[in-house]
Amino acid sequence: MFRVARLIAAKDLRVEMRSRVVTNQVLPFAAITMVMFAFAFNTDSVVNKVAPGLVWLATLFSLLTLVQRSFAIESADGAIDALRGAGVDSAGIFLGKAVALAAQLAVLEVLLLLTAVVLYSAKFRLGGVVLLVTTFVAATCGLALVGTLYGGLAAGVRGRETLLPLLLLPVVAPVLIGATRATEAALGTSGAVVADGWPWVGLLAVFVALFGVGGTLAFGPLIEE
Amino acid sequence: METVVHLSNAVAVLGQFPVLAGVDLTVNRGEIVLLQGPNGAGKTSLLRLCAGLLPIERGEATVLGCDLRTNREGVRNRVGLLSHANGLYADLTVTENVRFWGATVGASAGEIDAAMQRMGLAQRLAKVPVSRLSAGQRRRTALACLVARRAELWLLDEPHAGLDAAGRDELDSTLREATTAGATIIVASHELERAGALASRVVDIVGGLARERAAS
Numbered sequence: 221m222f223r224v225a226r227l228i229a230a231k232d233l234r235v236e237m238r239s240r241v242v243t244n245q246v247l248p249f250a251a252i253t254m255v256m257f258a259f260a261f262n263t264d265s266v267v268n269k270v271a272p273g274l275v276w277l278a279t280l281f282s283l284l285t286l287v288q289r290s291f292a293i294e295s296a297d298g299a300i301d302a303l304r305g306a307g308v309d310s311a312g313i314f315l316g317k318a319v320a321l322a323a324q325l326a327v328l329e330v331l332l333l334l335t336a337v338v339l340y341s342a343k344f345r346l347g348g349v350v351l352l353v354t355t356f357v358a359a360t361c362g363l364a365l366v367g368t369l370y371g372g373l374a375a376g377v378r379g380r381e382t383l384l385p386l387l388l389l390p391v392v393a394p395v396l397i398g399a400t401r402a403t404e405a406a407l408g409t410s411g412a413v414v415a416d417g418w419p420w421v422g423l424l425a426v427f428v429a430l431f432g433v434g435g436t437l438a439f440g441p442l443i444e445e
Numbered sequence: 446m447e448t449v450v451h452l453s454n455a456v457a458v459l460g461q462f463p464v465l466a467g468v469d470l471t472v473n474r475g476e477i478v479l480l481q482g483p484n485g486a487g488k489t490s491l492l493r494l495c496a497g498l499l500p501i502e503r504g505e506a507t508v509l510g511c512d513l514r515t516n517r518e519g520v521r522n523r524v525g526l527l528s529h530a531n532g533l534y535a536d537l538t539v540t541e542n543v544r545f546w547g548a549t550v551g552a553s554a555g556e557i558d559a560a561m562q563r564m565g566l567a568q569r570l571a572k573v574p575v576s577r578l579s580a581g582q583r584r585r586t587a588l589a590c591l592v593a594r595r596a597e598l599w600l601l602d603e604p605h606a607g608l609d610a611a612g613r614d615e616l617d618s619t620l621r622e623a624t625t626a627g628a629t630i631i632v633a634s635h636e637l638e639r640a641g642a643l644a645s646r647v648v649d650i651v652g653g654l655a656r657e658r659a660a661s
Contacts, residue, residue, distance in 0.1 A: 227548050231534065238536040238574070298530025305496055306594060307521030308549050 221312040228316025235293050242324050246285050250328055253278040254335045269410055271340040272403035275332045276396050282328055283363050284385050287371040290321055295375055310440030314368055322364035329356055348406035351417045358424035359399035365431040366391055373442050398423040446473040449598055449629045450495055454504035457494050464490035466653035475624050479644035480633040487653040488633035492600040496526040509597060522550055525596030531587035535576040539566050539586050542575055547593030560592035581612025588619055599630040617643050
């Protein structure tokens with residue numbers, strides 16, 4: 221399973237390095253979204269207060285594009301059917317695609333955080349760094365796992381472009397809530413302290429465990445259908 | 446002679462519809478068998494059944510020694526199904542595609558090189574992205590992937606579709622070479638003249654039933 225996962229992740233990342241869809245399309249889209257949020261809220265105090273939520277909202281919107289791209293490369297020339305037909309371990313495919321997606325999300329989130337600092341005057345504080353990093357790692361894993369699972373589910377369905385947001389966004393609501401609250405605590409926005417953030421990280425960890433195990437078991441039957 | 450495919454009164458359904466209505470078919474190692482018949486007759490379904498992708502409803506089906514009634518998954522990594530799509534990644538080069546598919550079964554670098562050589566891809570086309578290849582070159586790359594995957598049974602659905610005359614000749618010689626190297630091939634095609642000349646046997650598929658005839 222882990223050999224296949226490494227193979228699939230390396231392949232997905234190589235495809236991305238060649239096509240540069242993330243760098244040329246998804247990153248600019250995410251940055252533009254952040255600028256639009258700044259226009260919409262227009263007041264420094266408000267935008268600073270809601271900065272963590274805006275970072276994670278922009279991440280979710282970009283996630284949809286990344287997931288669709290991740291499965292478009294598999295379905296463009298029937299590769300997902302070929303993988304299935306070749307008996308390649310479906311758990312390995314799931315984990316490999318999730319790892320590649322997480323790597324792309326991580327790059328995206330760094331950009332979004334920096335954009336929040338520049339546009340929304342968000343401030344890092346030393347005491348919150350560990351919480352911030354843990355939150356981003358946990359939320360990234362959660363989003364990548366659930367994105368891969370639902371991407372696989374929607375991949376074989378007609379109208380998948382419109383179906384995916386409908387399926388995915390309600391499911392990732394706990395990640396949006398947990399990651400936003402924990403990031404608020406790490407950055408100290410809305411008067412939150414670092415200790416307030418850890419229970420939310422716990423929620424993210426449960427989400428990761430749930431979708432990690434569930435996705436590994438369910439992905440095979442999902443793409444089989 | 447070793448039997449690679451043995452179907453006896455095999456029935457398969459897709460949703461509510463029977464797509465194979467009791468097929469009897471035996472294919473031995475090294476043979477090229479042509480499945481001929483009109484659209485919707487069941488050719489693709491028969492290939493998918495042999496690939497372990499379509500469950501058998503009734504009857505018997507054994508492929509490469511695996512009983513498909515109990516072990517469909519067991520046959521998948523030994524069979525190569527090439528449908529209308531090639532299963533290639535357009536942004537990767539020919540070598541990267543062949544290497545990827547070979548790696549799914551743990552093929553060595555030597556085996557990958559041999560597969561590329563055998564399909565005539567090792568020199569000029571090795572570093573070309575698949576997106577820049579012609580239809581024939583893509584087909585050849587897909588076949589190289591089957592070789593790298595060590596597929597023992599090749600199931601080809603309309604392999605000549607979209608190829609020009611030179612590409613078709615090239616494909617035919619590739620398939621002949623593959624059988625001398627030990628592969629067994631089942632081809633579904635409308636092109637009786639071309640594929641029939643290639644095949645050792647022709648099997649008519651009509652209404653989900655198979656009827657054998659002598660190859661011309």
